[in-house]
Amino acid sequence: MFNNLSKKHLQNSPSGESVLPVKNPGPIVAGVIVAIIACSLLYSIVTNPRFEWDVVGIYLISNNVLAGIAWTLILTFLSMIIAIVLAIGLAMMRKSVNPV
Structure with a gap:
């Protein structure tokens, strides 16, 4: 917002002091609110007895998962190789000088 102001304009204030733009606390406040919500959601998930973490562990190490x-990693690697070759x-x- 204030990036377009020249240094000359910022230094020519009536008191002779350099003027700094006002800082916007909005993104910091929003980040703190989102962090609090994320932490409370994580706490709710971890401490919920109905989540049955032993069942989650069984499903996470099942053969299908x-x-x-494994297939996801293989396909990711292959697509990366194809993208590098095409790039x-x-x-x-x-860079070729041939117009055709």
């Missing part, structure tokens, strides 16, 4: 994680190819085409 682990196979899904290098496109960069080489961009």
Whole structure:
């Protein structure tokens, strides 16, 4: 907001002192509120006896879930390799002097 003001304009105040822009506390207040809400939600999940953490542990280490994680990692790696190859190819085409 105040980035467009020149240094000359900021230093030419009537009292001869440099003028600083007013700081906006809105994002800090919003961040604190979101952090409080997130912490209370996490506390509610962790301390809830109906969540049955032993069942969650059983499901997390089941074969289907682990196979899904493995396939996700494999596909992520393959897509990254394909993207790198395509990016290098496109960069080489961009730098080429051949108009065709």
